Amino acid sequence: MRKEFYITTPIYYVNDKPHVGHAYTNVATDAIARWRRAQGDDVFFLTGTDEHGTKNQRSAEKVGEETQGFVDKIADKFKDLKEVLDLSWDFFIRTSDKEIHWPGAQALWKKLEEVGDIYWKDYEGFYCVGCEAFVTEKDLVDDVCPDHKTKPELIKEKNLYFKLSKYSKQIEKAIETGELNVQPETRRNEILAFIRGGLEDVSFSRPKDKLKWGVPVPDHEDQVMYVWCDALSNYISAIGYGRDEKEFNKWWPADVHVIGKDILRFHAAIWPGMLLSAGLPLPKSIFVHGFITSEGEKMSKTIGNVIDPFEVVEEFGSDAFRYYLLREIPSDEDGDFSIDKFKERYNADLANGLGNFASRVTTLAEKAEGLAGLLVDEEIQNKITETAISAAKEAERFKLHEVTAKIWALIKFGDGYINKHKPWETDDAQVIFNLLALLDAIASFASPIVPKAAGIIQKSIKKEDGKIIGAQKVVNLFPRLDA
Ligand code: MSP
Secondary structure, three states: OOOEEEEEEEEEEOOOOOOHHHHHHHHHHHHHHHHHHHOOOEEEEEEEEEOOHHHHHHHHHHOOOOHHHHHHHHHHHHHHHHHHHOOOOOEEEEOOOOOOHHHHHHHHHHHHHHOOOEEEEEEEEEEEOOOOEEEOHHHOEOOEOOOOOOOOEEEEEEEEEEOHHHHHHHHHHHHHHOOOEEEOHHHHHHHHHHHHOOOOOEEOEEEOOOOOOOOEEOOEEEEEEOHHHHHHOHHHHOOOOOOOHHHHHHHOOOOEEEEEHHHHHHHHHHHHHHHHHHOOOOOOEEEEEOOEEEOOEOOOOOOOOOOOHHHHHHHHOHHHHHHHHHHHOOOOOOEEEOHHHHHHHHHHHHHHHHHHHHHHHHHHHHHOOOOOOOOOOHHHHHHHHHHHHHHHHHHHOOOHHHHHHHHHHHHHHHHHHHHHHOHHHHOOHHHHHHHHHHHHHHHHHHOOOOHHHHHHHHHHEEEEOOEEEEEOOOOOOOOOOOO
């Protein structure tokens, strides 16, 4: 039976153009979405941009542009990633979209207020614009935010607050029991420890005279929503909350929110609190990935080591970039992008790996006779089934680098099989048929990772009534790079 599967990326700030970290979140989510589609699920893959708040507004001011025009331009760059990274998202939400997003965000706000979870409070404290979050002394190291290396700003104003504390125990329990499945285990423990410390209420609005760039709070004209309250609600506004109940009920709750480790608290504490308050089901799981460094260092404009996904893809192609991100970066830890490592992986796993295997097998198959009607040998079929099972097991836990490794191990096996049986000497149709069956399986397993190459291979394999009967030669899928 077809099953709905709803998966999301975080929505990206539009203060600057996309870098490799954003590319990673996108590609990881895309690989999962493609894998679920291949399993037969009815998938809805959502991504988009987080366009309000101080950070975006100030970035526009800095270059002297009108805010909407500025965010439009950067949002377009994030949209361009679809083609560049070969992403398969179904919808791109923008929080400045008054038709799609605002009704949902405002309907959710009203629900929170209706149940009495919104109240006025005088706030005096610190705000980190980089994090778009209120911070306390214990979040700081030497008086600065450890992530952004900037001093938070002192804010003194009257805000509307959300009673998050009320839901502390319920959220803790949902994560403990796995009703809300936070992966990997290390992140689950981290968030549980944080919640057990007791969740505090959160300032959920900003006065319009201090920050005008935001979603207006219903019935409080002088306030706009706190950017995270606005942003988190994208996950339901995009699928129809407050607009199209039928569509909303079709997709909610989300199966997976994919996020980076820096935004865990917002997703595994504040967001569940909002949903509980509104009487909505919690997402089923949150998959938390690590951070990518560039040549061993944190990416920064000052160091000048920010990796531009557009440039990498221009030079090496989207498949190669996707492969590197999915194979070399451990999906549950931090990882590094290094150009030498990239080339090494490319030559070893793509040029000499998948590309070479596809070319060897299809070259043999193109001139082979008597393939039609053969059945794959049990040894080969078992190997294929084993890989399918073990890769699926890793995919269920979002261990994407392990999934990729399992699939590429099947290529190694195929290479070994060719070398052992030397079909170029024997022209043994059964051996060649086995190899084609292997290649066919590899292409289908690898298609969420390297969709373009997998598609070319799949097209080259000739079938009749779903049975393999031959192939056309595929050459130079991944031309070798000079060392
Ligand atoms: N706008 C918020 C998310 C709101 S979701 C309701 C935000 N945006 S962001 O643009 O700063 O980050 C978006 C995603 O990119 C996050 O998952 C973040 O973890 C990820 N990355 C940003 N830099 C990264 C690396 N250097 N490495 C890997 N991912 C990183 O947060």
